[in-house]
Amino acid sequence: MNEKIALFTIFGGTGDLAKRKLYPSLFRLYRKGNLAEHFAVIGTARREWTDEHYREIVRETIKDLAPSDEEAEAFSSHFYYQSHNVNDSEHYDTLKKLSDTLNDKYDLGGNHIYYLAMAPQFFGTIVQHLKSQQILTEQGFDRLIIEKPFGSDYASAYQLNEEIRAVFPEQDIFRIDHYLGKEMIQNISAIRFANNIFESQWNNRYIDNVQITFAESLGVEDRGGYYDHSGALKDMVQNHILQVVALLAMEPPVAFSEADIRAEKVKALQAIRLYSEKEALENFVRGQYGPGKLDDQTFISYREEPNVDENSQTETFVAGKFLIDNFRWSGVPFYIRTGKRLTEKGTRINIVFKQVPINVFKDDVDHCGEKNDLPPNVLTIYIQPTEGFSLTLNGKEIGQGFTTAPVKLDYRHSAETTGNSPEAYEKLLLDSLNGDGTNFSHWDEVAQSWRIVDIIRQAWDKTTVDFPNYSAGSMGPDAAFDLLDRDHFSWDWQP
Ligand code: NAD
DSSP, X not given: OOOOOEEEEEETTTSHHIIIIIHHHHHHHHHTTSSSSSEEEEEEXXXXXXXXXXXXXXXXXXXXXXXXXXXXXXXXTTEEEEEOOTTOHHHHHHHHHHHHHHHHHHTOTTOEEEEEOSOGGGHHHHHHHHHXXXXXXXXXXXXXXXXXXXXXXHXXXXXXXXXXXXTSOGGGEEEOOGGGXXXXXXXXXXXXXXOHHHHTTOSTTTEXXXXXXXXXXXXXXXXXHHHTTTOHIIIIIXXXXXXXXXXXXXXXXXXXXHHHHHHHHHHHHHHBOOOOHHHHHHXXXXXXXXXXXXXXXXXXXXXXXXXXXXXXXXXXXXEEEEOBOSTTTTTOOEEEEEESSBSSOEEEEEEEEXXXXXXXXTTOBOTTSOBOOOOOOEEEEEEESSOEEEEEEEEEOSXXXXXXXXXXXXXXXXXXXXXXXXXXXXXXXXHHHHTOOTTSBOHHHHHHHHHHHHHHHHHHHTSOOOSOOEETTBSSOHHHHHHHHTTTOOOOOXX
């Protein structure tokens, strides 16, 4: 058994993230033996809860994983609740006492993980208090896991980072980007670096363009208050999408280690062209959904959603083109798009390869008399909801004559495999227990991503768009299609 030993203190222990993701993930680790006898969890938040009530809540959150009564009981007995106001120094003293008691009781060797599952404005205060109230010990490890968003622009992210770095060294800071815990995001590296047929072609000689789509079919649901101050650019592009661009674009690392991968990702991000504001407006488009209809369902507009300003200028959709100015990628556009209330939910990456130099079949026509055009080879990586990849090749149609037709080699993980694969948060929690920061965002990456995104934001803030400009249930505004059309490309979107 590979048992990990640690005390988790979860700030925001009554919150949505803790209940939906963290407790079920800790339970999965417990079930697999990664957590056993030597672990404890302190949940802390404003509400006055008893340990017993907290444990009941924890058991409720793992119901779907069908534990036996004994299992649920044994697991939840490791959970303790401490009511706490993050701004109140005295509360940290109570927290320290409880930490010390649990450290002795479970023999935790001083290993401590602090999980900040709270709004970011509290991060600075919490870490300062962890130091000033001497909750951090010299024994074992002290690691900090922080949720997104990490700042709201470069300046605020820098400030936040300074506050955190005054207490924790970079190697003990684990900035969550839960996409980096997803199976198929991690598979990008396997596809690239374990297959010579792809790695040898992974450059501007063979790749025409790259298309990254993070589509959501849902609207803002109950997150209107948060989202209306954020928007798709900050909520999705600055973190998840730029991380994916970095993984696709980076040079092969010397070894598959945290330090080597980080160095290559940072270089890739630094090679992304920093646009002027004028260029940003030319290369990025934004959208906001109006009312719409899809499959007999009707949807209200974004501005009618709860807690959203009725004149909101917040974008619920972004599409854009990144250019990477290095030898490998010069001239290859990386198109990205993300939005809410789109036609379907799906995260996928298309690598669109260049055509053969000459189409020797061009004079052939198919049975409808159409010209025999060769579609490009496309490697698609499906991130969610299905996971897998496909490769579109051209083959000959059976029959007289010589008509080519696309053939799709399609590999999707079965529902059973994906059901049994670790959830992103489970993987990331285990990584943090192992001290492995490979699948987390490092400061240099976060900083460069903000520099890239800030320019777009600033350009947009100086101009207005006539919102809403796409119907709920569509794939976004026309401008997102024009963006590729202009370059003689189109979004390749097949189920
Ligand atoms: P939430 O509002 O459901 O929970 C916030 C928690 O903070 C609650 O436990 C609340 O009691 C506590 N809290 C608030 N003010 C406090 C104070 N002054 N003192 C002590 N405790 C206080 O939020 P959430 O959805 O769980 O999100 C938490 C963090 O995770 C946020 O940074 C969010 O952006 C991030 N996040 C959440 C999700 C998600 O799926 N919920 C996904 C990605 C990132």
